[in-house]
Amino acid sequence: MTDHIETDVVIIGAGPVGLFAVFELGLLDIKCHLIDILPKIGGQCAELYPEKPIYDIPGFPMVTGQGLVDNLMAQIEPFHPTFHLNEMVESLESIGTPEAPRFRVKTSENDTTFVCKAVIIAAGGGSFQPKKPPIDNIEAYEGTGVFYAVRRMEMFRNKKVLIVGGGDSALDWTVNLQPIAKRLTLLHRRDAFRAAPHTVEKMRSLVAAGEMDLHLGQVRALKGDAPVLEGAVIRKDDGSEFTVDCDVMLPFFGLTMKLGPIADWGLNLHENLIPVDTEKFETNVPGIFAIGDINTYPGKLKLILSGFHEGALAAQKVHRYVYPEKKLLFQYTTSSTSLQKKLGVAA
Amino acid sequence: MGVIHVTDRTGQRHTLEAIEGWRVMEIIRDWGLPIEGLCGGACECATCHVFVDEAWLDKLYPPTDEEEDQLDTVVTEPNSRLSCQIIWTPDLDGLEVTLAPTGA
Numbered sequence: 001m002t003d004h005i006e007t008d009v010v011i012i013g014a015g016p017v018g019l020f021a022v023f024e025l026g027l028l029d030i031k032c033h034l035i036d037i038l039p040k041i042g043g044q045c046a047e048l049y050p051e052k053p054i055y056d057i058p059g060f061p062m063v064t065g066q067g068l069v070d071n072l073m074a075q076i077e078p079f080h081p082t083f084h085l086n087e088m089v090e091s092l093e094s095i096g097t098p099e100a101p102r103f104r105v106k107t108s109e110n111d112t113t114f115v116c117k118a119v120i121i122a123a124g125g126g127s128f129q130p131k132k133p134p135i136d137n138i139e140a141y142e143g144t145g146v147f148y149a150v151r152r153m154e155m156f157r158n159k160k161v162l163i164v165g166g167g168d169s170a171l172d173w174t175v176n177l178q179p180i181a182k183r184l185t186l187l188h189r190r191d192a193f194r195a196a197p198h199t200v201e202k203m204r205s206l207v208a209a210g211e212m213d214l215h216l217g218q219v220r221a222l223k224g225d226a227p228v229l230e231g232a233v234i235r236k237d238d239g240s241e242f243t244v245d246c247d248v249m250l251p252f253f254g255l256t257m258k259l260g261p262i263a264d265w266g267l268n269l270h271e272n273l274i275p276v277d278t279e280k281f282e283t284n285v286p287g288i289f290a291i292g293d294i295n296t297y298p299g300k301l302k303l304i305l306s307g308f309h310e311g312a313l314a315a316q317k318v319h320r321y322v323y324p325e326k327k328l329l330f331q332y333t334t335s336s337t338s339l340q341k342k343l344g345v346a347a
Numbered sequence: 348m349g350v351i352h353v354t355d356r357t358g359q360r361h362t363l364e365a366i367e368g369w370r371v372m373e374i375i376r377d378w379g380l381p382i383e384g385l386c387g388g389a390c391e392c393a394t395c396h397v398f399v400d401e402a403w404l405d406k407l408y409p410p411t412d413e414e415e416d417q418l419d420t421v422v423t424e425p426n427s428r429l430s431c432q433i434i435w436t437p438d439l440d441g442l443e444v445t446l447a448p449t450g451a
Contacts, residue, residue, distance in 0.1 A: 048392060131421070219422065256392065302387070
């Protein structure tokens with residue numbers, strides 16, 4: 001077997017609930033690694049609403065999404081968790097027994113393998129993935145004529161490129177790919193862009209100089225014998241349609257969340273959520289826990305505070321798997337010298 | 348009291364009792380129709396995208412810049428709105444919306 005990382009717990013998802021689980025596990029001397037598909041820590045709080053105020057975190061009359069993440073990071077700092085960002089868990093395989101669970105967890109991007117005693121799924125709505133526009137048969141062109149990200153710019157040299165969208169990704173790639181593309185067309189639904197102003201200006205000057213095209217409208221259909229893309233049918237707001245010739249189309253419609261590979265791990269699912277018990281928040285597979293927005297149970301509320309509670313209770317059961325011989329003594333951080341030592345605050 | 352009419356993605360029309368002060372997204376979700384509402388109504392995800400029947404468009408508050416920004420991330424029609432940004436009031440009794448298609 002190749003190199004792998006041996007740890008107590010792998011937490012899938014580095015959102016607020018996954019982060020607080022690190023704290024609860026840390027107090028019980030349980031080490032963990034966190035894996036997240038995003039390039040940054042904080043999940044939806046950091047990706048969807050970093051600046052939005054949250055009013056229902058106990059003890060915080062108001063905190064922003066990013067503020068909460070920053071505070072959680074400070075809170076778990078004593079436990080030195082290891083983060084693996086930009087990675088998606090591809091497979092989760094049970095290699096132990098129900099009494100002594102062990103798991104092999106593999107990620108896609110760097111092909112990292114973890115071996116651990118428990119897995120906590122704190123994946124919220126699933127993994128963030130590029131939004132795919134609802135266009136008939138678009139899948140048939142993916143990887144040949146349709147791309148949701150640019151991995152190598154060279155792939156687009158001398159190609160007729162259609163970029164769709166009005167945000168930073170769309171505008172950045174417009175100005176970056178325009179010099180090497182045979183012809184670049186930008187399509188957006190309206191003549192307003194929520195990208196960096198200088199990039200928008202640059203795009204407008206390229207259009208004014210006749211070096212690229214800008215159209216307003218929506219893609220209605222794709223043309224060409226799949227997987228070879230030849231063009232896109234565009235509908236304008238007035239209902240008229242025309243075709244843009246293109247070899248590749250790059251839709252940049254932001255991110256959405258998909259359950260992804262979690263569906264293939266042998267877990268019971270109920271409408272894309274993972275049923276758990278309300279004592280340990282364990283799934284149907286002993287040793288695999290689900291906390292936060294991704295789980296479901298009678299009375300479930302999708303609140304961050306519920307996820308914190310779930311993490312604390314799951315940690316108790318995880319302790320039994322990680323230290324089967326040790327009896328767990330319930331302690332408070334206010335009074336326990338041993339907990340305070342772990343937090344680095346003992347007198 | 349009043350209702351909204353929601354056509355789902357299979358073309359079936361549902362009449363749902365509405366509650367004053369609720370977001371149309373919340374009414375649709377509460378009745379169990381397939382609307383994602385991923386961000387919970389914060390105008391941050393566009394997964395509650397609907398098409399509003401033309402007759403009702405003018406009765407709604409126009410979209411904010413924030414809503415327009417989110418509409419940029421889906422394939423829109425001229426009558427596209429985010430249902431989390433429509434707060435139901437008795438003026439909207441009988442509102443007709445259609446759930447927009449979602450990508451794969």
